Amino acid sequence: MTNETSAAPMTTVNFMTWVKDNLPVVVVSVFSIILFVLVGLKGGAPQVFNVLVTGGMWALLATGLALVFGVMNIPHFAHGESFMVGAYVAYFTFTPINKFFLTTGSKFLIYSGPILAIIAAGLAGCVLGIIIERIIFAPLRHRTKEGWVMNAFLLTVGLSFILVNGTTLTLGPNFRGIPRYFDVPSLEFMGAFIAVDRIVATVIALITIGSLWFFLRQTKTGRAIRAVSQDETGAQLVGIDLDFIQTLTFSLATGTAAISGASLLFMFQAYPTVGLTPLYFAWYVVMLVGLGNVAGAIVGGFIVALLQSATQLFIGLSWQSVVPTVVMILVLILAPSGIFGSEVKGVQEQ
Amino acid sequence: MLELKKLDSGYDFLQVLWDVSLTVEDGEFIALIGPNGSGKSTTLRTIAGLIKPMSGDILFNGESIKNKPPHIISRMGISYVSEALNLFTDMSVQENLMLGAYAVKEKETQLNTLDYIYELFPRLKERKDQLAGTMSGGERKMLAIARGMMSNPTLMLVDEPSLGLQPNLTYDVFAALLKLVKQGVTILLVEQNVNATLDITDRAYILEQGKIVMSGLSRDMKANEHVRNAYLGI
Numbered sequence: 001m002t003n004e005t006s007a008a009p010m011t012t013v014n015f016m017t018w019v020k021d022n023l024p025v026v027v028v029s030v031f032s033i034i035l036f037v038l039v040g041l042k043g044g045a046p047q048v049f050n051v052l053v054t055g056g057m058w059a060l061l062a063t064g065l066a067l068v069f070g071v072m073n074i075p076h077f078a079h080g081e082s083f084m085v086g087a088y089v090a091y092f093t094f095t096p097i098n099k100f101f102l103t104t105g106s107k108f109l110i111y112s113g114p115i116l117a118i119i120a121a122g123l124a125g126c127v128l129g130i131i132i133e134r135i136i137f138a139p140l141r142h143r144t145k146e147g148w149v150m151n152a153f154l155l156t157v158g159l160s161f162i163l164v165n166g167t168t169l170t171l172g173p174n175f176r177g178i179p180r181y182f183d184v185p186s187l188e189f190m191g192a193f194i195a196v197d198r199i200v201a202t203v204i205a206l207i208t209i210g211s212l213w214f215f216l217r218q219t220k221t222g223r224a225i226r227a228v229s230q231d232e233t234g235a236q237l238v239g240i241d242l243d244f245i246q247t248l249t250f251s252l253a254t255g256t257a258a259i260s261g262a263s264l265l266f267m268f269q270a271y272p273t274v275g276l277t278p279l280y281f282a283w284y285v286v287m288l289v290g291l292g293n294v295a296g297a298i299v300g301g302f303i304v305a306l307l308q309s310a311t312q313l314f315i316g317l318s319w320q321s322v323v324p325t326v327v328m329i330l331v332l333i334l335a336p337s338g339i340f341g342s343e344v345k346g347v348q349e350q
Numbered sequence: 351m352l353e354l355k356k357l358d359s360g361y362d363f364l365q366v367l368w369d370v371s372l373t374v375e376d377g378e379f380i381a382l383i384g385p386n387g388s389g390k391s392t393t394l395r396t397i398a399g400l401i402k403p404m405s406g407d408i409l410f411n412g413e414s415i416k417n418k419p420p421h422i423i424s425r426m427g428i429s430y431v432s433e434a435l436n437l438f439t440d441m442s443v444q445e446n447l448m449l450g451a452y453a454v455k456e457k458e459t460q461l462n463t464l465d466y467i468y469e470l471f472p473r474l475k476e477r478k479d480q481l482a483g484t485m486s487g488g489e490r491k492m493l494a495i496a497r498g499m500m501s502n503p504t505l506m507l508v509d510e511p512s513l514g515l516q517p518n519l520t521y522d523v524f525a526a527l528l529k530l531v532k533q534g535v536t537i538l539l540v541e542q543n544v545n546a547t548l549d550i551t552d553r554a555y556i557l558e559q560g561k562i563v564m565s566g567l568s569r570d571m572k573a574n575e576h577v578r579n580a581y582l583g584i
Binding site for chain 1: 421425435436439448449500
C-alpha cells in the first residue's frame with residue numbers, strides 16, 4: 001500500500017520532468033496528432049494519402065539535405081536539381097517502355113515499366129552525385145577548409161544555375177509529363193478512390209527512407225558516415241577514408257532526391273525549374289527540425305506536409321506555402337537550432 | 351620502428367617544429383615531454399598525418415609516411431589517441447569501439463579484440479550501451495585509448511592522457527598503458543606529468559620551443575639538473 005502510493009507520484013514527476021526537458025518535441029507531436037486527426041475527419045482518406053505522399057517526398061528530400069549538411073557541411077541549394085534530373089530520367093525511360101507496352105500489351109511491362117524508370121532515375125542520380133562531388137566539392141575541400149560553408153553554399157547555387165539553364169538549353173523549357181505510371185484502375189480505400197501511382201509513390205518513399213535508415217544504423221559503412229558527421233578527425237584516425245565517405249554521402253543524397261523526382265513524375269512533370277518547390281520545402285523541413293538532423297528530417301517531412309494539407313483544407317489552397325513559411329520564421333525566431341535542436345559539428349567553429 | 355628525420359612542421363605560416371629527429375624502437379615506451387606550446391602535440395599530429403610536414407621525413411618500418419593521408423597511416427598500424435579524444439559522442443561505447451576496428455576486415459578478429467578490451471577495461475563493458483558523450487572524463491579517456499587499440503596497432507601515439515584527470519584515474523590510465531607495453535605494443539607518450547612519466551617510460555625526449563633539447567634514458571633524466579629544475583620543481 002505504502003509502496004504504491006509512493007511509487008505513483010514518482011512516475012508522474014518523472015513523466016513531468018521528461019515532458020519539460022523535451023517540451024518542443026512534445027508540443028509538436030501533440031499538435032501534429034491533433035492536426036492529423038482533424039485533417040482525417042474533414043478530408044477523409046484522400047487527404048490522409050495526400051499527407052503521406054507529400055510527407056514521404058519532403059522527408060526523402062530533407063533526409064538528403066540533412067545528410068549532406070551533417071557529413072559535409074554543405075548547405076545544398078542544388079538539391080532540387082537532383083529531383084529535376086530524376087524526373088527527366090524517369091520520363092525518358094518510361095515513355096519508350098510505355099509506347100512499347102501499348103503496341104504489345106504485355107502485362108509484365110505494366111508493372112515493371114514504372115519501377116524500371118524509377119530505379120534508372122535513382123542510379124542516374126547516384127552517378128550524377130559522384131561526378132558533382134568529385135569535380136566540384138572534392139577539389140575545393142582539398143585546397144582549403146577556410147570559409148567552407150559559405151563557399152560550398154555559393155557553389156551549390158552556381159551548380160543549380162548551370163543545371164537548370166543547361167537543361168533549358170538542351171531539352172527546352174517544355175513540360176514533359178505522363179498521365180499516370182500504372183495504367184490500372186484506382187483502388188478503393190475507405191470509400192474513396194486512390195490512384196495506384198500515389199500509393200506506389202508513398203511506398204517507394206517509405207522503403208527508400210527505411211533502407212537509408214537501416215544503412216546508416218546497422219551497416220559498417222553507414223556507421224562510418226555517422227562517425228564522419230560526429231567527428232571528422234576521429235573518423236580519419238580510426239582509418240575511415242573521408243573522401244570515400246563524402247562522395248558516397250553526396251551520391252546517396254542525389255540518388256534519393258532523384259528517386260523522389262521520378263516517383264512523383266505523374267504529379268510534377270519534368271521541366272527545368274521543377275526542383276524549386278521541392279527544394280524550398282525540403283529546406284523548410286531541415287530548418288524546422290534542425291540542420292543535419294536525419295531522424296528529425298524524416299518526422300519533419302510529414303509535419304510540413306500535414307501543415308500544408310491542413311492549410312489547404314481549413315484556410316484555402318493558395319495559403320499552403322504561406323503557413324509553413326510563417327511557421328519556419330517563427331521557429332527561426334523562437335528556436336533557431338530547430339525544434340529537435342541539434343548541433344552540427346564544424347559549423348560553429350568556422 | 352619509427353624515425354623522424356630533421357622534421358619541420360607547423361600550421362600554414364607558423365612553423366612549430368624545427369629540425370626534430372627522434373627514433374622509437376620496437377617495443378619501447380618512449381616519453382616526449384616539454385612545456386606548453388613546445389610542439390609535443392604537433393609532433394604526434396604530424397606523425398598521424400593530420401598535419402603535413404614542411405620538410406624532413408617520417409619513416410615507419412623503413413617506409414616514408416610523410417605524404418600519406420591519416421586513414422592510410424592508421425591502417426598501417428599507427429594509432430593516435432588525441433588530446434581532444436575525438437570520440438563519436440552520439441554513439442554508444444560499443445559502436446565507438448567497433449569503429450576503432452573499422453579497418454580490420456575479419457569479423458572474428460574484431461570480436462576477439464573487443465573481448466580482450468572489455469577484459470582490460472571492465473568499466474567499458476559495464477557501460478557498453480551508454481552514449482560516449484555522456485561518460486565522465488576518465489571513462490572517455492579510457493574509451494579513447496581502447497578505441498585506439500581496436501585496430502591492433504603496433505605503435506600508439508598517446509597525447510596527454512592525464513590531462514584534466516584526478517590523480518587516481520591518472521594512475522589507472524598509466525597502468526593501462528604499461529599493460530599495453532607488456533603486450534608488445536610500442537608507445538610514444540606525450541605528457542605534462544613529468545614525474546610519473548619518467549617513472550614508467552624507458553626513454554625520453556625533451557622538446558622545448560619546437561626543438562629536441564635532450565634525450566636519454568628516463569631514469570637518467572630524473573637525475574638531470576635541467577630536468578629537475580624545469581620540470582620536477584626540485
